[in-house]
Amino acid sequence: MEVPGPVSRRAAAAAATMLLRTARVPRECWFLPTALLCAYGFFASLRPSEPFLTPYLLGPDKGLTTREVFNEIYPVWTYSYLALLFPVFLATDYLRYKPVVLLQGLSLIITWFLLLYAQGLLAVQFLEFFYGMATATEVAYYSYIYSVVDLSRYQKVTSYCRSATLVGFTVGSVLGQLLLSVAGWSLFSLNVISLTCVSVAFAVAWFLPMPQKSLFFHHSLSTCQDLNGIKVQNGGLVPDPSASHHLPGWEDIESKIPLSLEEAPLGEPEARTERLLVLKVLWNDFLICYSSRPLLCWSVWWALSTCGYFQVVNYIQGLWEQVMSSRQAPIYNGGVEAVSTMLGAVAVFTVGYIKISWSTWGEVALALFSLLIAAAVYIMDMTSSIWVCYASYVVFRVIYMLLITIATFQIAANLSMERYALVFGVNTFIALALQTLLTLIVVDASGLGLEITTQFLIYAGYFALIALVFLGSGAISIVKKYRKQEDPKSNSPIAPS
Secondary structure, three states: OOOOHHHHHHHHHHHHHHHOOOOOOOHHHOHHHHHHHHHHHHHHHOOOOHHHHHHHHHOOOOOOOHHHHHHHHHHHHHHHHHHHHHHHHHHHHHOOOHHHHHHHHHHHHHHHHHHHHOOOHHHHHHHHHHHHHHHHOHHHHHHHHHHOOOHHHHHHHHHHHHHHHHHHHHHHHHHHHHHHHOOOOOHHHHHHHHHHHHHHHHHHHOOOOOOOOOOOOOOOHHHHHOHHHEEEEOOEEEEOOOOOOOOOOHHHHHHOOOOOHHHOOOOHHHHHHHHHHHHHHHHHHHHHHOOOHHHHHHHHHHHHHHHHHHHHHHHHHHHHHHHOOOOOOOOOHHHHHHHHHHHHHHHHHHHHHOOOOHHHHHHHHHHHHHHHHHHHHHHHHHOOOHHHHHHHHHHHHHHHHHHHHHHHHHHHOOOOHHHHHHHHHHHHHHHHHHHHHHHHHHHOOOOOOOOHHHHHHHHHHHHHHHHHHHHHHHHHHHHHHHHHHHOOOOOOOOOOO
C-alpha cells in the first residue's frame, strides 16, 4: 500500500489542471475554501504509520507471509488505481469536485479502519482496493480549488495546496519515526493516529463550499461546440474548418458560460451529444500534442521512468525488511522518507538555476541520470548494509524528482493549460499500464512471483535499458543537429531551449 506520494500527487495535479473552472465568486471568498482544502490535504497526508506498513503487515498484528504481502496484496493497489483512474477523472468534473473529495476521505478512513481490524489475506486485499480508490481520487483535491477562486489567485492557491500535502507527508514520517524510536509506541498505535488524522480530514471536507460549475459537464452546449475546432451539425460531431487547432483562452470560454445552471438546461439528446463532444475534444488534442517529437520524447521518458519509480517506492520497504528485519533491530523508514522528500524538494528548487540547452543535451542528460538511478537501485539490491540501502534510496528519489521536474517543464513549456493536463494525464495512465504489466509478470503470484531481491535486480536493469535507449536517441539527435548547423544550404533556425 506504500504509494509514491509526491509523484502520484504530481500526476494528480497535472490531470487536475484539465478540470479547471473559474467560478465568478468574490475575491474575498478565496481564503476560506483555500484554508479548508489545505487543512484537508495536511491531515489526509499526515499518516505516521505509512512508512512502516510492511513491518506491520508482516508482524504479529496481521501475521501475513512475505509472499502474501508482496505477491498477492500489494499488486491489488496497482490494478485498482489503473482501473479507477479514468472513470474518476470524468466523475470528478461531472459531480463537481466536492463529492469526489469526500469519497477520497471516506476511502482513506475505510483503508485505515481495515488496516487496524481486518484479518486475513482477502480482507487486506479489499483494503488495497480502497487505497487505490483513495489514490485515484486525488485528482479532485488538486482540481477543486480552481472552481471556487478567481483566476488571478491560481498560482498562490496551487502553491498552498501542494505545500500542505508535502508538509503533511513529511511531518507524518518524522512523527512516526519519533514515536516508534524514541517513545516506543507500537505500529498499531501509529495506525490509530493515521486513522484519526484521515477522519479529521474527512470532517473538514464537509465544510468545503460546493462548486456550481465545472469545465465540461455543467455549462451550455454552445460552449463545447466552440472548443478545439469542433461543432455539432445534424446531431453529430464534425470538424469546424474555420476554427483554429488551439484551444481558446479561459476568458473566452467563460464569457460563453451562463451564470447559473438553470439558464441552459440540457435535454437527454443534448446531454449525450455533450458527453460525446468532450471525448472528441480530448481525442483531437491527444493527436495534436503527440505529433511533436520533443514532446513525445520527454513523455516517453516520463511514462517509462515513472513506471519504474512506482515499483521501487511501492516495494522498497520489503527490500529494507530483507536487508535488516524490523524484528531484529530498530528501523528508520520514516526518517529516510522525510529526508529524501526534503532533499528532493531542494533539488527541485535548483532546477530553475540550471543553465543547459535541453533541446540539444536533454536526451543525453536523461540517459546519464537514468544510469545513475539504475546504479542506485542496483546498490540497494546488492548491499548488506541497511544504511547503504537507505542512502541509495535517498539518491534514487532525489535524482528522479529532479528529472521529473525538468521533464514537466519541458513538456509544459509550449502547451496550453488544457493540453498540459491532457498530456500528463495520458503519460500517467501509460505509466500505470506499464506498471500493471510489470507487476503482473514480475510480482503477482499468478505470474512469476519473484523474490524481492530478484525484483529489484530487474528494476535496475529496467532503468539501465531506459538509459541506453535515450543515450542512443540523444547521440543521433546531436549528430543531426550539428550537421544541420554546418550545412550552408540549411537556413532553418534552431529553437532555443
